[in-house]
Amino acid sequence: MKQKHSSIILEVAYRLLIPVLIVFGVYVLIHGEYSPGGGFQAGVILALAVILNRVLEPADVKKNYWTYKTIALAGMGPVIYMMTGLLSIPFGGHFLEYGLLPLPVHEVERHLYGILFIEVGVTLGVMATIISIFDSLGKVGDPDERGNLL
Amino acid sequence: MSVAIFFSYVIFWLIALLYVSGFFGMMEHNxxxxxxxAxxxxxxxxxxxxxxxxxxxxGITPIAVPGITDIDAYANPLxxxxxxxxxxxxxxxxxxxLTFLIVIKKFWNTLDESEIMRRMDK
Amino acid sequence: MKHTFSKRSLFYGGLCLAVLAIMAYSMSFLPSYTEMDTPVHRNVAERYMTQAESETGSPNMVTAVLADYRSLDTMIETTVIFTAGVVTYAMIAIRRRKNYIWGGDEDHETEA
Amino acid sequence: MMFVIFLSLLLLIILITGLIAVFLPRLFGSGILFSAFSFFVVLAYLLLSAPDVAFTEAVISVISIAYYVIAIRELRKGDLE
Structure with missing residues (x-):
């Protein structure tokens, strides 16, 4: 936001596209049970927003280049998934049996909340992994001689 | 043999051709x-x-529409x-x-497969 | 980079034709998509299509299969993606280390 | 009936686009053509009534092209041509 971009297309892409991508990603995540969508798609869309930011603002990204923290965030995804699965075991269920989750709703609705929880885990894992692979491939820390990333 | 069955085998043939073209490209390219x-x-x-x-x-998309309970109406979700x-x-x-390719380029300084194999034999 | 076909590609083409012949032979046993009573549509998919909404509450059957009936698959698959990220990070992003195998000579200067 | 004819035409386009993308002698151009190939594949998935798979493919082809482009930039760094 400090300097203007070189062309109007990049400016519009930065100001308009990234917020829409983030909102659409969250919508796809929480509406995935009723329409096409789900954890993977939401994760990839959220990762697209971050990658667009990295491509358009190389100077800002240089400060935020924490690949090992991204890997740690990616590891949180399977952990959330497994915790949701393990949560029903003390209440007499099997691993990943959503019908016995300790929630004060009807049993069919507990399935919905269980699906939502694990999809949050999938979204975190996929998003952080894709960002991490992009960072590692492009090595965002060192742009080439002219300062371009791509 | 009706037209739909004939075209369904045409579709199988086209998919097989796509697979084989990928196979050929994988063997042919250096x-x-x-x-x-490929x-x-x-x-x-x-x-x-x-x-x-x-x-x-x-078959319609496998999202349950209220009122349609026939199994044959939906495509198979599995x-x-x-x-x-x-x-x-x-x-x-x-x-x-792609990561492996970058590592190979750093180590051998080429991406030509026959060249890499030739240098490996030395 | 310019690609030229040689005598060797003729052999590869013959091999591909052999693979295509095997596929064409096995294609004759496949059910055409006009048949409704194939085993793909009958065994377990019938329960997925009829019971998914009442058992999991989700009208989208693909999500129900992916996240409820076969959620153990999805868990292992998330772990696979995470492993891909870890491998990429380990092979490219860690580079200023001792005994770094594929770095060449330039990496050893920085740590001295 | 229209479904099979449309699908066979679409598969023909997919075959031609994929062959051009694989056998084009330029690296960046073949990456861009690969995105066109992915677009037609998305149309074929929609015709096979699989909107979930089509959505995933449409979103993932974008990331895939980004990977290809940024890796090809990395791979061509030492080349003089």
Missing amino acids: HLVKKLM MNLMQTAVILFFLLLGQKIG PQALMLTAIVVNLSTTGIA
Whole structure:
């Protein structure tokens, strides 16, 4: 936001596209049970927003280049998934049996909340992994001689 | 033999041709990035084949519409769910393969396969 | 980079034709998509299509299969993606280390 | 009936686009053509009534092209041509 971009297309892409991508990603995540969508798609869309930011603002990204923290965030995804699965075991269920989750709703609705929880885990894992692979491939820390990333 | 059955075998033939063209490109090319693209062609052919097995005549998308309870009205959701995971694994395969290519370029300073094999024998 | 076909590609083409012949032979056993009674549509998919909404509450059957009936698959698959990220990070992003195998000579200067 | 004819035409286009993308002698151009190939594949998935798979493929092809472009930039760094 400090300097203007070189062309109007990049400016519009930065100001308009990234917020829409983030909102659409969250919508796809929480509406995935009723329409096409789900954890993977939401994760990839959220990762697209971050990658667009990295491509358009190389100077800002240089400060935020924490690949090992991204890997740690990616590891949180399977952990959330497994915790949701393990949560029903003390209440007499099997691993990943959503019908016995300790929630004060009807049993069919507990399935919905269980699906939502694990999809949050999938979204975190996929998003952080894709960002991490992009960072590692492009090595965002060192742009080439002219300062371009791509 | 009706026209629909004939065309269904035409579809099988086209998918087989797509698979074989990926196979041929993978063997024929010397450049490793092109080999990777040919491998993606093969994966696409396999996914199309599985989705075609799950499709019926007049099958609508497998999202339950209130009022339609007939089983034969929906397409089969099982191959679609399996192929969803296959596509995402496809992406991570591509990422790892490109990583290996960068490492190979750093080590051998070339991406030509026959050149690498020639230098390995030395 | 310029690609030229040689005598060797003729052999590869023949091999591909052999693979195509095998596929064409096995294609004759495949059910055409006009048949409704194939085993793909009958065994377990019938329960997925009829019971998914009442058992899991989700109208989208693909999500129901992916996240409820076969959620153990999805868990392992998330782990696979995470492993891909870890491998990429380990092979490219860690580079200023001792005994770094594929770095060449330039990496050893920085740590001295 | 229209379904099979449309699908066979679409598969023909997919075959031609994929063959051009694999056998084009340029690296960046073949990456861009690969995105066109992915677009037609998305149309084929929609025709096979699999909107979930089509959505995933449409979103993942974008990331895939980004990977290809940024890796090809990395791979061509030492080349003089």
